[in-house]
Amino acid sequence: MKPSLTIKELTAAVGGGITPRMVRHYHQLGLLPPPKRSPSNYRLYTQQDVIRLQKIVALKQQGFQLNHIRHILAVELAADTNETLMTQLQQQYRSVMQQISQLRQTATALEGLLGRDQDCQIMQSSVLAQLKLLEVDTQAGLGELNQLWGKLDAQVHNHSEVFPEALQRLLPDLSARSEIEQHLISQLVLACGDVSLVSFLRLSNRAIAVIREALKSGCEIIVDIPTVAAALDHTRLVHLGCKVTTLIDNPHISNVAEAEQAFCQHQEWQTKLLQISPGAVVVIGYAPSVLLQTCAAITHQKIQPALVIGMPIGFSHAPAAKRQLMEQQVSFITIEGTLGGGLLAATALNALVESLIDKPHCHCYLQNSLAGK
Structure with missing residues (x-):
């Protein structure tokens, strides 16, 4: 391999669908260090840059987000111990799980609305109309929101759940x-x-x-x-x-x-x-x-x-x-x-x-x- 590669040669060497635009984005995020420049001001890359970019691609394919990849590579560059890296990964895992928990709460709320069947439609329309008027930033607003859920939940006693209707929407x-x-x-x-x-x-x-x-x-x-x-x-x-x-x-x-x-x-x-x-x-x-x-x-x-x-x-x-x-x-x-x-x-x-x-x-x-x- 050449001692210095252009950005196009770098992406060709790494593969995995990497484009020059993505490489520039990784520079902005701090995933890749600033490259050397040629006399004509072209970016020049080394074999170390190829290896680092391959690691980024591999971690992305495993489901890691870019901000998590940055932390992982930062620990690696610091030549830290495996124990420190495991602690870092554990912290990131907890952060991701917290995000998932918050998204799950949002999804549950949406499922509670979208999953309603035809027999709940009249009450649901009324609740949706009131939902748009709510100010839920205050404790009083949250209480009103709970009251709206109570109105919807009261309807579930009237009939069995119709799963096909819910699945069709979800x-x-x-x-x-x-x-x-x-x-x-x-x-x-x-x-x-x-x-x-x-x-x-x-x-x-x-x-x-x-x-x-x-x-x-x-x-x-x-x-x-x-x-x-x-x-x-x-x-x-x-x-x-x-x-x-x-x-x-x-x-x-x-x-x-x-x-x-x-x-x-x-x-x-x-x-x-x-x-x-x-x-x-x-x-x-x-x-x-x-x-x-x-x-x-x-x-x-x-x-x-x-x-x-x-x-x-x-x-x-x-x-x-x-x-x-x-x-x-x-x-x-x-x-x-x-x-x-x-x-x-x-x-x-x-x-x-x-x-x-x-x-x-x-x-x-x-x-x-x-x-x-």
């Missing part, structure tokens, strides 16, 4: 997605009450088609712990001929910490994972290690599931496991990051099962199955 535009995928998204949002989940849901190409074919063929369903199995739509699954097998079949294990520890400490369940039948659907809602070992087994062609629903809980291993799942040559449904859980994993499977058959009015299929055991 969900982003899903018109480009199939009807089945729209139903899947709606059910997941209703399961956790968080519309932001839509941004983190990931499905592989043809995932829905693959799992529907597997379910119609009566595939085996493998779940990580009994809590996930309990949340499945057994009536429909029995009707389809799908057997549910629990990997960690200890009824006393009911949370992520217990599931993670049990799987790591007991070879029998690790061996059981390698015995998953070809074409099975694997549903993981708790233990990150189960998903990590599932990915490893797929990579080494020890198991060949039709699809993996990978939604374990965790703050380091779970996001890593989900990233590994998305790199596998297997169909998958997952939620990026820490968000997940057994209810969401079971809901994903149930939504797709529901798209295949109506639920029988009786439980005769389930009763017949239990009688045969």
Whole structure:
């Protein structure tokens, strides 16, 4: 590489969609140090500038905001200890969580208005008209605002909540997605009450088609712990001929910490994972290690599931496991990051099962199955 690079050569060397305009913006924010100048007053950059800009790009891709990146790089330049950097990151995390909390409060208020159904419209119109006149900077104004919420909340006793109307106003535009995928998204949002989940849901190409074919063929369903199995739509699954097998079949294990520890400490369940039948659907809602070992087994062609629903809980291993799942040559449904859980994993499977058959009015299929055991 040349000892000195122009700004265009710098952006070409770094890649990642970086433009000269972005580089100049990073100079203004203090993310990049002032460059040297040529006799013709052109900016000149070094290999160190390339490395620094690559770090900025990588941190941005991981979700860090520019002001947080500046702090991280400042600590790095100061040759501080890892402990100091971890303290800095912890402070930034708390700041971000406070911002999220404030935004969540705003979102909750908006959901409280937008999520109202037709039966609340008359009262809602009156409240909205009064809302525009409120001065909420004073304590008295806040009291008036609470009174308005009280008027709206009084209406909820008159009828059950109409979820489709609320979702129609709150969900982003899903018109480009199939009807089945729209139903899947709606059910997941209703399961956790968080519309932001839509941004983190990931499905592989043809995932829905693959799992529907597997379910119609009566595939085996493998779940990580009994809590996930309990949340499945057994009536429909029995009707389809799908057997549910629990990997960690200890009824006393009911949370992520217990599931993670049990799987790591007991070879029998690790061996059981390698015995998953070809074409099975694997549903993981708790233990990150189960998903990590599932990915490893797929990579080494020890198991060949039709699809993996990978939604374990965790703050380091779970996001890593989900990233590994998305790199596998297997169909998958997952939620990026820490968000997940057994209810969401079971809901994903149930939504797709529901798209295949109506639920029988009786439980005769389930009763017949239990009688045969």
